[in-house]
Amino acid sequence: xxxxxxxxxxxxxxxxRLAVLFERYHRxxxxxxxSMGGRREQAEDLVQExxxxxxxxxxxxxxxxxxxxxxxxxxxxxxxxxxxxRRATEVVDIDTFGERRAEFVSSAPGPEESVSRGQDLxxxxxxxxxxxDDKREILVLSRFQGMKHEDIAEVLGCEVxxxxxxVYRAIRALEQIYFTLEKEKVS
Amino acid sequence: MMKRILMGMGLAxxxxxxxxxxxxxRQQITMPFRDPSMPRKLIVEGGTGSLTIRGYDGQDAIIExxxxxxxxxxxxxxxxxxxxxxxxxxxxIGGAQGLDITExxxxxxxxxxxxxxxxxxxxxxxxxxxxxxxVKTMFGGSMxxxxxAGDIEAENFNGxxxxxxxxxxxxxxxxxxxxxxxxxxxxxxxxxxxSTFNGxxxxxxxxxxxxxxxxxxxxxxxxxxxxxxxxANAPPVVEENKDRNGKSRRRVRIDGTQSGTINGGGPEMQFxxxxxxxxxxKK
Amino acid sequence: MxxxxxxxxxxxxxxxxxxxxxxxxxxxxxxxxEACRSEVSRVDALWRSLDLLPVEEPSGQMRERFYExxxxxxxxxxxxxxxxxxxxxTMPAWQMAAAGALLxxxxxxxxxxxxxxxxxxxxxxxxxxxxxxxxxxxxxxLLQQQSASERLRGVSxxxxxxxxDKEVLNALVTAVNHDPNVNVxxxxxxxxxxxxxxxxxxxxxxxxxxxxxxxxxxxxxxxxLIDFLAELKEKNAAPELRRLVSDPDIDSGVRKRAEWALExxx
Numbered sequence: 001x002x003x004x005x006x007x008x009x010x011x012x013x014x015x016x017r018l019a020v021l022f023e024r025y026h027r028x029x030x031x032x033x034x035s036m037g038g039r040r041e042q043a044e045d046l047v048q049e050x051x052x053x054x055x056x057x058x059x060x061x062x063x064x065x066x067x068x069x070x071x072x073x074x075x076x077x078x079x080x081x082x083x084x085x086r087r088a089t090e091v092v093d094i095d096t097f098g099e100r101r102a103e104f105v106s107s108a109p110g111p112e113e114s115v116s117r118g119q120d121l122x123x124x125x126x127x128x129x130x131x132x133d134d135k136r137e138i139l140v141l142s143r144f145q146g147m148k149h150e151d152i153a154e155v156l157g158c159e160v161x162x163x164x165x166x167v168y169r170a171i172r173a174l175e176q177i178y179f180t181l182e183k184e185k186v187s
Numbered sequence: 188m189m190k191r192i193l194m195g196m197g198l199a200x201x202x203x204x205x206x207x208x209x210x211x212x213r214q215q216i217t218m219p220f221r222d223p224s225m226p227r228k229l230i231v232e233g234g235t236g237s238l239t240i241r242g243y244d245g246q247d248a249i250i251e252x253x254x255x256x257x258x259x260x261x262x263x264x265x266x267x268x269x270x271x272x273x274x275x276x277x278x279x280i281g282g283a284q285g286l287d288i289t290e291x292x293x294x295x296x297x298x299x300x301x302x303x304x305x306x307x308x309x310x311x312x313x314x315x316x317x318x319x320x321x322v323k324t325m326f327g328g329s330m331x332x333x334x335x336a337g338d339i340e341a342e343n344f345n346g347x348x349x350x351x352x353x354x355x356x357x358x359x360x361x362x363x364x365x366x367x368x369x370x371x372x373x374x375x376x377x378x379x380x381x382s383t384f385n386g387x388x389x390x391x392x393x394x395x396x397x398x399x400x401x402x403x404x405x406x407x408x409x410x411x412x413x414x415x416x417x418x419a420n421a422p423p424v425v426e427e428n429k430d431r432n433g434k435s436r437r438r439v440r441i442d443g444t445q446s447g448t449i450n451g452g453g454p455e456m457q458f459x460x461x462x463x464x465x466x467x468x469k470k
Numbered sequence: 471m472x473x474x475x476x477x478x479x480x481x482x483x484x485x486x487x488x489x490x491x492x493x494x495x496x497x498x499x500x501x502x503x504e505a506c507r508s509e510v511s512r513v514d515a516l517w518r519s520l521d522l523l524p525v526e527e528p529s530g531q532m533r534e535r536f537y538e539x540x541x542x543x544x545x546x547x548x549x550x551x552x553x554x555x556x557x558x559x560t561m562p563a564w565q566m567a568a569a570g571a572l573l574x575x576x577x578x579x580x581x582x583x584x585x586x587x588x589x590x591x592x593x594x595x596x597x598x599x600x601x602x603x604x605x606x607x608x609x610x611x612l613l614q615q616q617s618a619s620e621r622l623r624g625v626s627x628x629x630x631x632x633x634x635d636k637e638v639l640n641a642l643v644t645a646v647n648h649d650p651n652v653n654v655x656x657x658x659x660x661x662x663x664x665x666x667x668x669x670x671x672x673x674x675x676x677x678x679x680x681x682x683x684x685x686x687x688x689x690x691x692x693x694x695l696i697d698f699l700a701e702l703k704e705k706n707a708a709p710e711l712r713r714l715v716s717d718p719d720i721d722s723g724v725r726k727r728a729e730w731a732l733e734x735x736x
Binding site: 040167 | 477485487517520525528533535537607612
């Protein structure tokens with residue numbers, strides 16, 4: 001059953017059906033909040049908040065609208081500002097990065113040459129962290145959440161064309177930061 | 188929308204779409220995962236011969252198999268008109284009989300139904316490490332899955348299942364064959380199960396794994412170097428059977444499941460075998 | 471196509487939403503233009519390597535928290551009370567963990583964290599009901615998931631529902647008979663045990679086990695069912711057991727077990 005059909009049922013009063021959407025989306029919502037700089041507990045709290053709001057505002061969901069667009073609008077409203085405020089006061093240096101990395105589920109176990117690959121991934125992660133928030137967000141939405149440009153446009157409240165340009169600029173910015181970091185590492 | 192015949196999406200992809208014939212009849216096909224909004228999944232069904240699935244640091248699924256092209260013979264693929272000549276400008280993918288490779292919604296499906304007439308087909312499939320893998324073979328040889336961080340579901344009928352360097356959940360079964368699993372990381376809160384009918388179940392877990400073990404072997408012993416806090420369990424049962432020569436044999440059998448926890452307990456891990464030992468190693 | 475236009479197409483190229491006509495022009499431009507080609511391949515590599523970044527997994531408690539919240543919300547809707555449901559699930563996670571652990575043990579003491587004071591007696595049984603229906607929701611939801619590991623989790627959760635719960639019983643029977651994964655079928659057989667002890671469901675449960683045996687072809691599950699039937703001393707299974715004993719296509723271990731079970735049931 002499609003997401004919007006399930007959410008329509010929730011809106012019609014079958015509140016328990018929200019469980020289906022929870023099972024489908026709680027992981028990717030969690031990753032979204034993590035990517036936006038949240039700590040684990042924070043991200044989990046925010047995911048709960050998003051589902052609570054989906055319950056609360058269930059009758060305002062229009063089935064013709066993309067469900068993921070609606071969900072991410074709620075997600076952004078619920079947490080991004082809160083997360084941003086906290087991040088501004090944290091300094092991401094290599095030591096805290098090391099701690100955070102230990103938390104991650106390893107997704108690239110492999111032969112020992114991955115030590116140098118590991119360096120690259122660490123650099124990539126740092127580059128992502130150093131991106132301005134809005135650039136990181138659009139990259140996260142399009143690359144990690146795999147959202148369609150039309151849906152992202154709806155979430156961000158802009159034109160589809162603008163989304164494409166912004167994605168392009170974001171990846172270029174990432175590239176510049178990445179190569180700067182790489183040069184720093186070597187020198 | 189299902190993608191069956193590979194169409195080039197770019198310069199590199201165009202080159203990869205052709206099966207690469209090598210020496211000794213080895214063929215290779217590259218199948219991209221096209222929908223980044225869905226998690227990656229690999230499904231492999233059927234097959235004869237050995238199967239190896241390996242996580243690597245690339246983007247696509249690379250399927251390599253030994254198979255014999257049978258020129259001029261019609262295929263049994265789906266949608267198959269039995270034309271012996273390919274349509275103008277096109278070539279057959281998966282030229283060996285009964286090999287069907289498709290991708291839809293970021294799931295690559297490799298269906299190998301050619302048990303009639305083909306000789307044993309060995310397959311090596313490489314996928315990005317973060318891919319879920321679901322494999323079911325009936326008449327194959329051994330199954331090897333390594334370096335996969337996604338969830339693994341593996342069923343083999345007659346042959347071993349060897350899973351190493353896994354960091355996702357593992358659910359594995361072999362009817363006749365040993366199961367050997369080594370996890371280098373246990374994801375929090377995921378249930379796992381390892382079962383055979385005839386064959387040892389040999390699992391290695393990180394020493395700090397938190398889990399609740401449910402272990403059952405009808406004829407065999409259970410060994411572990413973990414410090415398992417056992418729960419109250421049923422006593423053994425003595426069973427009288429007649430063997431082939433009509434002589435009466437007594438076997439002591441553990442009736443029921445032995446349960447216990449390690450490191451304070453956690454999600455369930457089930458170890459089941461009818462005829463075989465259970466070995467649970469601490470890494 | 472100019473370089474400018476090619477750059478505009480790049481985002482579509484990455485997300486594979488480039489239209490057919492555009493794709494041709496794009497490839498053609500890249501073939502001719504060194505600068506654009508190198509930029510595309512460089513950025514392409516970066517774009518694709520983003521995929522390799524480690525993936526975060528949430529803790530297992532998220533599910534419990536969600537279902538508690540859902541249960542409380544439903545109760546709030548159903549109840550005539552005007553007292554608003556306090557949003558206690560936005561407590562810090564460590565406190566939720568404590569509440570969750572207690573919830574799993576028995577009564578919803580976690581709910582007690584909300585009030586802080588003594589619970590009026592009527593509310594206790596309401597809470598108990600709420601807890602039970604929450605567990606049912608979790609078990610049923612998990613049993614429908616695509617991943618075998620999650621369905622196994624659903625089977626584990628089913629041990630926490632009331633043994634009179636017919637919906638969960640049905641879901642387990644379906645799992646025994648139809649789940650595509652051997653390990654899930656096996657686990658589901660064991661999970662039927664509590665239901666054979668409950669007056670509300672024991673007839674249904676026993677019949678289900680009897681009916682399940684002829685449907686199974688996997689030896690490890692057949693043996694589990696046979697053992698179960700022997701334990702139940704379920705005489706209705708005798709014809710099927712006899713059939714198994716005399717069928718040469720059945721694995722010899724299974725046949726021996728069927729023979730043993732028949733003796734057990736005398």
